[in-house]
Amino acid sequence: MQCSGISPRDTSSNITIRRTKPTHLTQSQEPLTLESIKHIIHDEMNAFINKIESNISKIIENKIKGLTKEITDLKESVLFITNQYEDLKKDMQVKFKDVKHLKEENDCLKSTVKDLNSRLSIMEQHSRMSNLEIQCIPxxxxxxxxxxxxQIGKITGTKISDAEIHKCTRIAKINPENARPRSIIVKFACPRVRDTFLAGVINFNKRNTNEKLNTSHIGIGGNKKPIFVVEHLTPELKKIHAHARATAKKLKYKFVWIKNGRVFLRKTDNSEHIVVRNIEQLKELQ
Structure with a gap:
């Protein structure tokens, strides 16, 4: 009886079976110690840190370059604006000096014009020293x-000859729509004759408080209308007189009158009179 196992060499088979050779270690490996592991980790960490530091340095360097450029540009802009401001400041200082000079010159001119107007008004009023204005005669x-x-002279007790009347005429109205008759301007021979005539009218009205000078006294029929005789004022003085009357009414001043081309105010019988020289003065009254 033969065994069923295959013999190392079977004459009846063409397959050759080789035996496996035993494995042997050809290289030797050094064992890893804790110290060597530490060195490896330390080297890796240093390399990693160096890489991070390098990257951070590059980033910071780029940022610094950008910031440096921005700061340089900003400095240039600030310097430009500063120079512009200094130029503007110098220019403004020059302009301020010019404006100050012009203001002083303007104030001086205003004062001169005011003085000239005052002198002109005085001269114009002086030329009217012999004149009277008679108002409200139909x-x-x-x-x-x-x-x-x-006729007015006879009624008021002042005899006036034709020779003492140099000129008399009606003048145009300031407001053509006004229903009042045109005023009569009379130029007498001299201021003394004018003052005498005016004083006669004033005294007549004082004596006849209930029947002051009116149209019936000079032979004009119809309703009695008051006649007013006043100094012939310049337009400027008329304006001051009108404002003085309005101010007197508002502030309860008792007297407003004109004498020798000047406007006067008095609050009571015993108070001091005020010479009104301009409208601005009236605004300061109380």
Missing amino acids: EHRAENIPHIIT
Whole structure:
């Protein structure tokens, strides 16, 4: 009886079976110690840290370059603006000096104009020292103005000859729509004659408080209308007089009058009179 196992060499088979050779270690490996592991980790960490530091340095360097450029540009902008500001400041200082000079010159001119206007007004009023203005006498086509003036003189106790009346005429209205008759301007021979005539009218009105000078006294029929005789004022003085009357009414001043081309105010019988020289003065009254 033969065994069923395969013999190392079977004559009946063409397959050759080789035996496996035993494995042997050809290289020797050094064992890893704790110290060597530490060195490896330390080297890796250093390399990693160096790489991070290098990257961070590059980033910071780039950022610093950008910031440096921005700061340089900002400095240039600030320097430009500063130079512009200094130039503007110098220019403004020059302009301020010019404006100050012009203001002083303007104030001087205003003062000069005011002084010239005052002198002109005085001269103009002085040229009217012999004149009177008679207001509210009704107009008639065939009226005799010299006769009207002499009639007023007779009524008020002042005799006036034709020779003492140098000129008399009606003047145009300031406001053509005003219903009042045109005023009569009378130029007498001298200021003394004018003052005498005016004083006669004032005294007549004082004596006849209930029947002051009116149209009936000079022979004009119809309703009695008051006649006013005043100094012939310049337009500027008329304006001051009108404001003075309005101020007196508002502040309860008792007296407003005109004498020798000047406007006066008095609050009570015993108070001091005030010479009104301009409208601005009236605004300061209380």
